[in-house]
């Protein structure tokens with residue numbers, strides 16, 4: 001090419017074409033990143049708004065409490081600043097009970113107050129309520145209030161004795177099992193690829209100890225496997241969350257002691273509260289829902305009435 005020759009289109013045009021192409025590419029890339037970031041930030045913010053900070057991974061939003069119930073309880077509080085008929089939630093004002101009912105009872109099951117109350121009289125029990133089904137639910141709810149206190153005070157407290165891991169201080173409450181359902185299912189179908197009739201071996205936890213036992217039956221080995229799959233899946237963890245994979249019988253990991261305590265707690269629940277759970281046997285899934293920290297548990301004691309918490313001493 002001769003010196004001084006300038007192609008009026010060639011190099012220039014090529015330059016601008018390439019420049020334009022790169023600009024468009026960078027710009028659309030930047031716009032994509034921007035919209036991606038904005039989208040993520042916005043959806044994260046929305047999650048934060050809907051999650052209730054008192055709970056682990058649980059939202060109490062929704063309009064399950066009827067306006068008529070709200071009006072009724074305001075009138076009830078004005079008339080009775082002190083509650084008339086509480087057996088578990090002692091030491092609270094009616095207004096404090098209302099707030100607890102809203103966030104943790106109605107909010108844990110996502111039901112209106114009328115699920116358990118005749119709102120003309122929140123203190124009424126049994127026949128006074130005028131509807132057997134509603135009365136039975138209030139009665140059942142009171143037993144589950146007692147169960148929550150019992151589990152927090154007599155079972156979660158045992159976790160503090162386990163070496164190598166401090167409990168987080170999370171507390172069991174209605175949503176820990178109910179998770180926005182009035183009728184939670186402990187053993188849903190398709191929970192895991194296991195036989196339907198399979199349940200935790202709560203009659204005798206020792207059947208789980210199979211290693212090095214030459215007399216051990218095939219049944220026991222299968223039971224162990226079902227249980228271990230159930231625990232892994234319910235918590236969303238692999239075997240090594242609790243085990244030294246080179247030697248399963250070891251007790252090196254604190255999570256294994258946690259799991260044993262939880263197995264014993266499940267035995268206790270079955271023994272004492274199975275009737276109030278419509279005959280259902282507890283499972284790890286009932287609380288854990290494929291998560292290590294059960295969603296719908298309360299983050300810390302401060303959020304709950306003293307009488308329900310681990311540190312309460314009557």
Ligand code: HEC
Nearest residue numbers: 073083084085086087088089101106113116122123141142
């Ligand atoms: C799942 C059942 C259930 C639901 C839903 C429920 N409650 Fe309750 N409520 C109870 C039980 C059980 C008691 C008694 C607690 C005790 O004995 O310690 C109670 C007690 C009360 C009391 C105290 C009454 C007294 O004077 O003795 C008030 C007030 C109350 N509830 C208001 C409400 C309001 C308002 C709602 C709706 C936002 C509501 N409850 C939803 C079960 C329920």
Ligand code: HEC
Nearest residue numbers: 167168169170231255258259262263283284287292294297
């Ligand atoms: C009634 C509810 C409930 C049931 C049922 C339950 N858990 Fe838990 N589990 C909890 C709560 C609440 C915690 C949180 C304790 C803490 O953070 O201090 C927990 C914590 C644990 C941990 C510690 C998690 C970690 O950080 O490593 C393990 C392991 C565990 N559970 C295993 C089990 C197994 C196995 C079963 C079934 C045999 C089971 N759980 C059944 C409520 C339950």
Ligand code: HEC
Nearest residue numbers: 105137140141144145148173174177182183184277278280
């Ligand atoms: C350990 C798990 C667990 C905890 C914690 C728990 N529940 Fe339940 N609850 C169940 C199961 C399981 C059922 C049986 C559901 C069915 O009928 O199939 C049930 C049933 C009920 C029923 C009867 C519902 C009906 O319509 O027949 C009421 C009311 C109730 N629970 C209230 C509560 C309240 C209020 C709390 C908190 C104070 C609570 N529960 C805590 C597991 C639990």
Ligand code: HEC
Nearest residue numbers: 205208209210211228231232238239242248249256259260
């Ligand atoms: C959440 C904790 C946890 C998880 C996850 C878990 N295990 Fe276990 N495993 C235990 C506990 C607790 C025992 C002892 C039960 C007892 O003492 O009754 C046990 C016992 C065993 C035993 C019997 C050991 C002996 O002493 O004979 C074997 C084998 C075993 N698990 C294998 C597995 C396998 C394989 C997996 C993964 C699929 C798994 N485990 C997942 C907690 C867990």
